[in-house]
Amino acid sequence: MNPxxxxxxxxxxxxxxxxxxxxxxxxxxxxxxxxxPEPYPNFEDTETHRFEGMYVATTAGEDWLERIxxxxxxxxxxxxxxxxxxxxxxxxxxxxxxxIPYQALTRLNRAAGMAGKFxxxxxxxxxxxxxxxxxxxxxxxxRYHAENSRIYQLLASHLDDAAEQETN
Numbered sequence: 125m126n127p128x129x130x131x132x133x134x135x136x137x138x139x140x141x142x143x144x145x146x147x148x149x150x151x152x153x154x155x156x157x158x159x160x161p162e163p164y165p166n167f168e169d170t171e172t173h174r175f176e177g178m179y180v181a182t183t184a185g186e187d188w189l190e191r192i193x194x195x196x197x198x199x200x201x202x203x204x205x206x207x208x209x210x211x212x213x214x215x216x217x218x219x220x221x222x223x224i225p226y227q228a229l230t231r232l233n234r235a236a237g238m239a240g241k242f243x244x245x246x247x248x249x250x251x252x253x254x255x256x257x258x259x260x261x262x263x264x265x266x267r268y269h270a271e272n273s274r275i276y277q278l279l280a281s282h283l284d285d286a287a288e289q290e291t292n
Contacts (some may be wrong), residue, residue: 139250146284150193157194161256165221169208175260177274179214180248181239182222185230188238188250190262196220198276200241205264207278212251214262226282228253234276238263249275 182197184190190196199219206213211225224285236245243265249272251262266272 127154139205143164153191153193158191159194160194161258162195163197163220164225164255165181166213166223166230167210167225169213171206171208171209173207173264173275173278175205175207175248175271177205177271178204178241178265178267179216179219179222179249180241180263180265182262184262185254185261187264188235188261191239197222197260197262198239203264205266205275206250207275212279214264224251224253224262228255229279229283230259232276232283233261235263241265244269249279251279 155285159257179201181200182192184192195217199216201216201219206215211223212229213224214222216222221258229251232244232248233251235248237240238248238250238261241248245270248263248265251264253260253262260284264275266275
């Protein structure tokens with residue numbers, strides 16, 4: 125018998141147990157979050173701007189460590205942020221798209237991190253929105269850092285108090 129066979133078997137068993145526990149934990153999180161409303165359905169919109177980047181996650185409003193697993197909102201993926209005349213659209217690769225009408229936006233922030241993704245100061249754009257009385261924060265990281273200010277300005281134009289939020 126190979127002298128490393130026992131070590132390899134133990135290592136594989138530990139990895140298998142860890143993956144199983146992660147899956148069970150995610151499944152239980154989805155069950156706990158069963159009362160969270162489904163995201164807004166896709167709606168007709170005319171594209172005005174498009175930006176490449178990463179959809180970081182959707183979390184509970186202002187609790188950036190409480191990732192929303194329900195409706196696959198917590199899945200990090202490459203995405204395009206599409207701004208239209210009527211709303212914001214996160215066009216995600218490998219996960220359902222997220223659509224938010226402008227009237228649902230509640231706040232806009234820049235942050236250094238959320239839900240396990242931490243970057244430089246103000247490297248993430250966090251869009252606050254609500255549906256059926258539940259508050260959400262969705263994080264987006266533009267592929268090109270120079271675009272963050274432009275995205276922020278475009279989104280802020282749809283919020284009455286965005287200028288005040290930027291100074292806080």
